[in-house]
Amino acid sequence: MIISTADRLGQVKEYYFSQKLAEVRKMQAEGKDVLNLAIGSPDLPPAAAVLNRASEELYKPVNHGYQSYAGLPELKESISQWLQKVFEVKLDATSEILPLIGSKEGITHISLTFLNPGDQVLVPELCYPAYGAVAEMCGAEVIRFPLLEDNGWQPDWQYLQELDYSRIKLLWLNYPHMPTGQPADFDTLSRFVQLAKEKQVLLCHDNPYSMILPSGKPISIFSVPGAKEVALELNSMSKSFNMAGWRIGWVAGSKDYIQAILKIKSNVDSGMFKPMMLAAVEALKLGDEWFDSINKVYAQRRVKAQAIMDKLGCTYSADQQGMFVWAHIPDDVHSAEDLVERLLHENHVFITPGFIFGDKGKKYVRISLCSGVEVYEEALKRL
Missing domain, CATH: 3.40.640.10 (Type I PLP-dependent aspartate aminotransferase-like (Major domain))
Structure with a gap:
């Protein structure tokens, strides 16, 4: 016997990253070295x-x-x-x-x-x-x-x-x-x-x-x-x-x-x-020196993430704040999802398609700044 679920589940989709990260883990288990540049989870330790x-x-x-x-x-x-x-x-x-x-x-x-x-x-x-x-x-x-x-x-x-x-x-x-x-x-x-x-x-x-x-x-x-x-x-x-x-x-x-x-x-x-x-x-006692130190790292990574966007032909504002780079895909690319799938399966580089944040994001992609500089450099080589 299978008990039916609540009606509210019909209104909710599984979180995109929950599904996609399972696919990435499967690829990695098959020996494919997938570079994850999608998730905004800080890789640096606390103080x-x-x-x-x-x-x-x-x-x-x-x-x-x-x-x-x-x-x-x-x-x-x-x-x-x-x-x-x-x-x-x-x-x-x-x-x-x-x-x-x-x-x-x-x-x-x-x-x-x-x-x-x-x-x-x-x-x-x-x-x-x-x-x-x-x-x-x-x-x-x-x-x-x-x-x-x-x-x-x-x-x-x-x-x-x-x-x-x-x-x-x-x-x-x-x-x-x-x-x-x-x-x-x-x-x-x-x-x-x-x-x-x-x-x-x-x-x-x-x-x-x-x-x-x-x-x-x-x-x-x-x-x-x-x-x-x-x-x-x-x-x-x-x-x-x-x-x-x-x-x-x-x-x-x-x-x-x-x-x-x-x-x-x-x-x-x-x-x-x-x-x-x-x-x-x-x-919460940490002072400006803490934020200066982590932002120095993020600034270096942002340069590399922007270089990846440049390589892909994407355009972006230089005034963005936070731990991501958000960019518009080239006009000749059908959708962000197509670009993300191609990068994942051909180059083993995973970035975020903008559609998960709303319909207006279908022509956008996002790269996280939560990986070491060497990871962005390897992604650039693969492209």
Whole structure:
């Protein structure tokens, strides 16, 4: 007997990388040396001080029990201090910050907290697929708002103003933007805050890339006066601190929003591992020299990734931020998927097709900066 699955599975596709990485592993098992330039998983280790703190705490018997659903007070205080130091925004550590087992999980917590079946959710037409996928799992309808390529991937404000907001509950945004690398802009975030107040929707700003190859001073949605009334912000230790597998992130916002999310979170997990939270405290103490060191590495890799794009005849903006290079494929190439498949099976080089981020990405590809320089050089040789 086979038990039927829930109806929601009919709304959700398996994550592209889940399927494609299985294919890559199969090729590697067959002896094919596939170079993976697709995944944004930092290959560099966390700072030595972070590893040392984790190791020290690991051997303390008192650190292995269940922890608070709301996270360690020390971690919340460290996050609050870091936000003030980096973004010059002040949030109450006790009531306005909630540590998460990764910010991806936070997308689910937020959606479960605020969405009812039949609600509508606005997401950029190019974005991290989880925003829309989780909304659909909650029974909500996803509306993709246009980004204007010829205007630096800025939102189509006329489209947003003219929408019917009677059923729209959440609006997802992400600056610095993934996948296009569009940097954060104070005026853009300000217009979103004004829109949210006018239309009475909740802004959900995903902000994991602000410290990677920044084009200026990092910006938080809470840099905009009054944003706390209408916004939440997710951030993560994954990218900026090389702690992707540790699964540590947080959501910040007003006390009422955070308390509502905690009701969901407390029914989903049993808190985070204390040694990892204390190691995160150590990471949040790192200064400019840490970010300068990792960005020096990413800058060197970006030069090589751009050289690969040049070799493929792709075009790209030099102003991108984050740990990827996003580029338009040549006009004579039918689709990004065709190009990616050819590179994978003929050259054993795996890059990301842009269509996984939305239909507008069908003519785009993305290369990650999470491999050593020698890997990009080998990819260039193969091309």
